[in-house]
Amino acid sequence: MILYDCDIAPNPRRARMFIAEKGLNIEKIEVDIIGGENLTESFLSINPRGLLPVLELDDGTKIDEVMAICRYLEEIYPENPLLGSTPLEKARVEGYQRKMEFDGMIAVSEAFRNNAENERFSYRSLPGRDGTSAIEGLVERGLNTLDNFYIWLERYLTENEFVAGNNFTMADITAFVAVDFSKWVKRKIPKENTKTLEWYNKVSLRGSAKA
Numbered sequence: 001m002i003l004y005d006c007d008i009a010p011n012p013r014r015a016r017m018f019i020a021e022k023g024l025n026i027e028k029i030e031v032d033i034i035g036g037e038n039l040t041e042s043f044l045s046i047n048p049r050g051l052l053p054v055l056e057l058d059d060g061t062k063i064d065e066v067m068a069i070c071r072y073l074e075e076i077y078p079e080n081p082l083l084g085s086t087p088l089e090k091a092r093v094e095g096y097q098r099k100m101e102f103d104g105m106i107a108v109s110e111a112f113r114n115n116a117e118n119e120r121f122s123y124r125s126l127p128g129r130d131g132t133s134a135i136e137g138l139v140e141r142g143l144n145t146l147d148n149f150y151i152w153l154e155r156y157l158t159e160n161e162f163v164a165g166n167n168f169t170m171a172d173i174t175a176f177v178a179v180d181f182s183k184w185v186k187r188k189i190p191k192e193n194t195k196t197l198e199w200y201n202k203v204s205l206r207g208s209a210k211a
């Protein structure tokens with residue numbers, strides 16, 4: 001298998017953390033998003049939408065979308081489950097993962113890519129091939145959603161040790177990557193969010209945090 005990756009990009013990092021948590025050794029090919037390599041014919045033949053990450057299987061089949069990649073790997077390597085074990089756990093992980101993705105990842109992306117100061121990105125409000133022009137008002141909406149992300153994250157971590165319950169799961173990976181991604185829009189964990197700070201420090205110590 002090959003993971004088409006981009007070292008600096010947050011969505012590929014979610015896949016890399018998942019792979020590291022599973023203890024898998026998967027070859028990686030670096031694609032330079034900043035240099036526009038993801039929009040060249042060569043990469044578009046791998047993912048016509050121009051997005052990373054992509055997992056290529058040994059028979060040439062390509063899987064894009066972080067969660068599709070993680071689902072596939074969870075099915076073929078069920079040890080150390082990160083997407084839940086019981087029907088209820090699976091539902092909880094799916095639900096919290098989506099919340100962390102929409103409230104965190106997408107909010108930062110919206111605030112970052114629509115900010116005219118980020119010249120490299122502002123001409124494309126959306127990532128990949130279908131990029132559209134920036135919309136200024138989305139910066140404020142993204143930042144407001146991000147404020148709510150931090151409020152909800154603190155609440156979940158007050159109720160449980162990890163985002164979706166008492167086990168480390170994909171919901172933690174997405175939330176952790178979103179927290180680091182939020183630095184791109186100069187936001188960080190509010191200092192009064194003690195549970196989130198504790199959780200962040202604990203997750204930072206995992207080997208996968210460096211993936």
Ligand SMILES: N[C@@H](CCC(=O)N[C@@H](CS)C(=O)NCC(=O)O)C(=O)O
Pocket residue numbers: 009010011012033038050051052053064065066067126127128129
């Ligand atoms: N929904 C996709 C999102 C993928 C995505 O947005 N990837 C970004 C990197 S974080 C990308 O490829 N950006 C290319 C660009 O900016 O043109 C997934 O979950 O894989």
